[in-house]
Amino acid sequence: MSAHEGLPHLRELILFLCLSGVLIPLLQRRSINPVLGFLAMGTLVGPYGLGRLVEQWPWLSHLTFARVEDVSVFAELGVIFLMFMIGLEMSVDRLWALRRWVFGVGALQVGLSAVIIGGLAHAFGNPAEASVILGLVLAFSSTAVVMQLLTLRRDLGTPLGQASFSVLLFQDLAVVPLLVLVGLLGQHGDGSFALQMGQAAMKGVVTIGAIYLVGRRLVQPVFHHLAANQQSDTFMALTLLVSLGVAALTWAAGLSMAMGALLAGLIIAETEFRHAVEVTIEPFKGLLMGLFFMSVGMGIDLAELISRPLWLPLSVIGLVLIKGAVIAVLFRGFGLSTGRAVEGGLLLGAGGEFAFIVIGMALSYELLPRDVAQFMLLVVGLSMLATPLIARIGQAVGNAIDRRSGQRADATQVSDVDTLHNHVILAGYGRVGQLVGELLTDLGVAYCAIESDPALVARYRARGLPVVFGDASNPEMLRRLHLDRAGAVILTMDQTAPAIHAVHGLRKIAPDIHVLARARDEKHALALRKAGANVVIPETLESSLQLAAGALAQLGVPDEAARMLLDRARDNRTHPLRNHS
Structure with a gap:
């Protein structure tokens, strides 16, 4: 038995670790968003980048990923840990403290954006199921990119930062029913579309409710008992068991593993062990998320940009403007200054990483034509790559608007019990x-x-x-x-x-x-x-x-x-x- 047979994807794993060991320090030194760096690197070394040249120069096979499937397993683990970490941020106390913004602005943003984008998708000839999926998934923004930008700018504690966080929080919550919906639609069951949506909601509520109620009664006593010995290896094993175990339970119930991971994070977020778990899982999350975004980059075919030099840029601009306008109006209506509302709209206007998960899932169920799915993935990927530049433009435009109108950027405050200042x-x-x-x-x-x-x-x-x-x-x-x-x-x-x-x-x-x-x-x-x-x-x-x-x-x-x-x-x-x- 060869080494590759004994450990599948060994070459791909070593190549990824080499890239991570070099890429992450370089990105940190130059203050470049790691998500965008992994996306760009995936595009470069993927099958649509240097992988195209392997036949001419065989030595490139040692430096490229010839097939996206070779890293799909690791990428799925990255998605699981991404959802798990998001779940850790969703304590009931935090949701209640930000309820006006999460369930007010967040719900309105997703609903209005989905209706407009879904309507446009239907007008371009997509069927009802595809239009609903595209409308909802393109209404989401990138939690990973936006949160890192706000952190680097030290804006998380500002009214704009808290408002943006609230919208992202609702979007993360909305992923759960969307994944259930896509899975149910993919079964091609009998009945009307409305009936299928009702079945999706019922199945999701029952499964999530059962796991959450049982998990709350089991997880805290288990952590409390086993954490008393203060052994880091035991604590790490228990953390991995909860995250992967709950994900496996939802998968066994016919739902998404990503949804289960988010639920596991939410269960732990209600305990006193939340912050310790975040620290424990952080190194794994960073690497696996990097692999996920690199695999996303591998699926971006820049040749399509050349073949569609007009429609792709226009679609990216259109997506940012539609969502940006909706968010800016909502932010202004809920009390932010005009400049900060415009800045928030541009900051959250791009697509998000969940699009790659949901569109990939819809494609596997044949709910989306392959050419439409590939085009939308390119739109989302390019919009994410452009997010730091768009954010800088939004900040400059917002400052100019507030200076001209005489409004103060801190005209409102958003309270959050988890956000402490001068403590x-x-x-x-x-x-x-x-x-x-x-x-x-x-x-x-x-x-x-x-x-x-x-x-x-x-x-x-x-x-x-x-x-x-x-x-x-x-x-x-x-x-x-x-x-x-x-x-x-x-x-x-x-x-x-x-x-x-x-x-x-x-x-x-x-x-x-x-x-x-x-x-x-x-x-x-x-x-x-x-x-x-x-x-x-x-x-x-x-x-x-x-x-x-x-x-x-x-x-x-x-x-x-x-x-x-x-x-x-x-x-x-x-x-x-x-x-x-």
Whole structure:
């Protein structure tokens, strides 16, 4: 048995890992959106790019993907993890906090855009089923591209960022019934189109409801029991089991695995383990999503652009303008300034990654003609490639409109309990962390705490306290709690190594954040100070000083003299900490 027979697609896997190892650092260095980079790379090394030249130059076979099918399995895993991560963002609290925007603006945007685009598709001769599918799927925007652009621009916390996030959130929710609908239509069952839609809705509601209700009762106790040993390999295995297991259940029920993965993420999003799961799955998600978008790029035949030099650009422009106009009107009607509404419309005007999933699924069921499907995939792919440029144009146009009209960009606010500003992150929620949290609450300062003991997390979350499960020494965990918008980080852990690791990690990703740390003694305090903590409080020193103060008072030493003695002792002990550079 050859190596290739023992491990299928070994050459393709090695080639992809080589491209990822080189491509990802280059994209990060040049601040290029990774999604667009993978799309472009897939187009270059795919069967419609350099793969066309393999017959003339056989050596290119080692550097290209000759067939999209060779990476389809890995790409499907990428879709599953994409949907799983989106599900993690969909907590019930977040949906309720943004309900006006999610179910108001989001629903209107998808509905109006789908009617207009679907009507145009029908006018061009497509049957009813194809027109409905195209209208709905082209109404979606790219969550991956838009969210990364907003993150890079630090606009997620702005009214425009929250409004855009709300629309994307509804679109992600709408994928579930759309996948069910496509699957049911593909069965070519008897009955009218309306009956088939009703069956799709009923089947989806029953299946999703059953899995969600059972999953909520099972997942949290299992995580709570198995996470108590704090072993990262066990936690990772459990995360993969839930995501892939629920996806397999929906597939067995005749629905989409992608829908099951989204449902698994939603189940975990309701628990205190949400952020820890995000950190655990992040490396796999990045690689597998990259493979998915690379496989998407492989299906883009740029030769079609040459053969249709007029219709393709016009279709891309038309898609952006139709959706952009709908979104701009809705954003303006719900309170954003005119300039920000126009910017939001252009930002969300392009197609999204779900089009590749849904159109590919519809094509496999023969619900779309192959030439129509290929054309629409090209339109979506090109619009996604153009999104960063369109976003920059939208930002410039929006700024110009607001300046001319005298409107303020921050004329409205969108509230979200998960979006904190100028808050304090507490790393550790033991005795000291709890006391600090109580003091911050009394002062009206928002905070979020990380604790590695699942029993403590469960106890305090039951009281409504903002505590999540995770490793406070993992800087990625802190990033998940909006470190870029935090006012300060307080480390209350009493273990030396995790606290020092946390400070080192913080200084790498947030060099300007103010870090206050608890230390066990002066030696521990000096190590934390060297690591980069701004303020360090040795608990043994303060306890000793408080005890000495009580003794001096009992002995009748005057308060002023006692205070001077204690201040001198404190200065002598903390001198190395204050003067360390």
